[in-house]
Amino acid sequence: MEYNDSSINFEDFLGVFLSISKREEHPKNIQLLQAGRTCRKLYFIEKGILRFYYYNDAGKDITHWFRFENSFITELDSFLNKTESSYYIETLEETVVYSISLEGFYKLSSLFPETEKIWNLALVQFLLELGEKVKDLQFRDAPTRYSNLIEKHPDILQRVALGHIASYLGITQQSLSRIRKQK
Amino acid sequence: MEYNDSSINFEDFLGVFLSISKREEHPKNIQLLQAGRTCRKLYFIEKGILRFYYYNDAGKDITHWFRFENSFITELDSFLNKTESSYYIETLEETVVYSISLEGFYKLSSLFPETEKIWNLALVQFLLELGEKVKDLQFRDAPTRYSNLIEKHPDILQRVALGHIASYLGITQQSLSRIRKQK
DNA sequence: TCCATTTTTTACCATAGGGTAAAAATTATG
């Protein structure tokens, strides 16, 4: 993907990122961030799945999204503006991440001037993905949303509980079960 | 809002942006971008409302979002990667925008080194807003989504057709009408 | 000002998905 006339080397960037960041191993079902706390880290996921979730007005656990290997995850607002997070981040498998603090991110930015542009790219990626999710929720029915998800992440059924998938899709677990039966 | 230890002057940035960009006046109901074309411009809206929309699988016109005064709008993927847009952008009122091309954006970036960071901020803003919309669509009912929208944009009812608002909320115009009656 | 066009409302029935509850299946633990 080309962002700019001056081409950007993502591999180089990732190299610098990994050298500056701290490797962390976490078991399954550990919270890396809790609501009410400030998100102090930007994570790059080497192995495992992280779940980004919150409790809605009715007190239900809602999966906002999943993040898989080779992607970044953080609570953007909390991380950048040091505000209280209203989201949780938890591991769904044994997970290996590389983390940096906001200060580390600035350091990275000064060591590697392309950081801002790479970061821009990552943000745009997030945005497009989120935009697709809006499209999904806005006018596609649940069976379609479900099969879209499976198509995009064929291994998700083996790795993530159906209850989490249901809330991600915006339906109850019972509805998801019904949808699965009809195929 | 603070993004970084070195503070960023948005006003200065906007000044440079406006001096580099081209002022455009457009009447009501004009398409600034059509699906199938490449989005060549990044717009800053001085006056008016723009509607970002697409036709879904069933051929229905769906409002993806509205953009008001003092905000940026573009079809990000198309603009940055010069791909075919699958969205339309149209004016809903007489509108004044300032536009720059991608090349202009690079020029801005070199003239005003903070551009990337400002742009980052804008992207993060988009992301948070879109994240809220996902939350809305995922587990809030239509009457709640409607009143949230009115609360956020009290003047939208005077400025935008209800049909556009309905599709933005992910419901039919008939449903919106029913919801409005019950208040 | 009048007519045509567009937008909004109303009404009716159909259906997808929610809520509650309990059974069945799977997974974790002593």
Place this chain on the structure above:
DNA sequence: CATAATTTTTACCCTATGGTAAAAAATGGA
């Protein structure tokens, strides 16, 4: 391995929203 805990499925009924169609209201143009 046996039991407990968790997850998933099934079943029931209920409600919010969609689809179609037509009437009413608002808007725009000649």
